[in-house]
Amino acid sequence: PRVAIVVVAAGSGTRLGADMPKAFVGLDSRTILRHALVQVAEVPDAQVIVVAPEGREGDALTDLLGALGDDRDRGSVVAGGDTRQRSVAAGLRAVWPDVEVVLIHDAARALTPAAVFARVIGAVDAGAAGVIPVVPVVDTIKRVDNEEIIGVVDRSLLSAAQTPQGFRRDVLDAAYRAADAEFTDDAALVADAGYTVATVAGDERSFKITTPADLDRARALVTRADA
Ligand code: CTP
Numbered sequence: 001p002r003v004a005i006v007v008v009a010a011g012s013g014t015r016l017g018a019d020m021p022k023a024f025v026g027l028d029s030r031t032i033l034r035h036a037l038v039q040v041a042e043v044p045d046a047q048v049i050v051v052a053p054e055g056r057e058g059d060a061l062t063d064l065l066g067a068l069g070d071d072r073d074r075g076s077v078v079a080g081g082d083t084r085q086r087s088v089a090a091g092l093r094a095v096w097p098d099v100e101v102v103l104i105h106d107a108a109r110a111l112t113p114a115a116v117f118a119r120v121i122g123a124v125d126a127g128a129a130g131v132i133p134v135v136p137v138v139d140t141i142k143r144v145d146n147e148e149i150i151g152v153v154d155r156s157l158l159s160a161a162q163t164p165q166g167f168r169r170d171v172l173d174a175a176y177r178a179a180d181a182e183f184t185d186d187a188a189l190v191a192d193a194g195y196t197v198a199t200v201a202g203d204e205r206s207f208k209i210t211t212p213a214d215l216d217r218a219r220a221l222v223t224r225a226d227a
Pocket residue numbers: 008009010011012013014015016022023051080081082083084085087088106107108109208209210
């Protein structure tokens with residue numbers, strides 16, 4: 001395939017506080033990971049790599065095979081590391097030689113519509129070294145120090161970053177080889193290596209399931225979709 005999608009699912013989900021790794025928490029009868037993979041599987045002919053918590057590779061494979069169906073040959077599972085960046089690096093080592101475009105996606109953004117993947121791939125195909133989906137920041141943001149407001153932030157200049165984040169394969173490989181610090185997302189790591197990263201429209205449904213309230217919201221959306 002020309003495109004690979006690395007789905008990072010190796011986190012423990014500390015803030016969610018469930019009694020299992022976050023990726024395996026159920027939204028309905030299906031896990032967070034399975035929901036994420038159903039959307040990923042809609043991207044035609046892409047290699048799909050799931051980065052699973054160490055020791056839970058078998059459970060991840062069950063979700064992956066369920067989502068890919070007859071297309072199982074394009075899927076694989078690898079074990080993650082103790083930071084998201086290490087988990088991404090583990091996934092990148094499994095990308096097939098012929099792949100030219102790599103997308104990194106958080107399993108925790110389980111309800112990300114397939115159309116967002118298409119937009120990201122389209123922007124890389126159109127020449128971007130890297131591209132991320134963004135949504136406007138809706139809250140008024142304050143700069144606060146010592147519990148006092150010390151400045152205003154122009155909201156029109158702010159965007160919230162989502163995934164999948166897409167990159168030319170050579171760019172992402174080079175940036176990961178050069179990385180000598182922890183970055184909060186792949187776009188920051190790639191920008192630090194000197195590349196320009198573009199944006200496309202994200203989607204409200206791509207929110208990251210982080211807290212119990214996020215889980216409630218995701219479960220409500222899935223229930224409505226079923227009805
Ligand atoms: N992730 C990963 N490997 C890690 C840490 C995170 O693959 N060592 C993945 C998570 O599984 C998730 C995505 O990166 O899909 C975004 O991370 P986050 O939402 O922070 O998940 P957790 O790290 O699991 O949650 P928390 O920070 O609350 O522990």
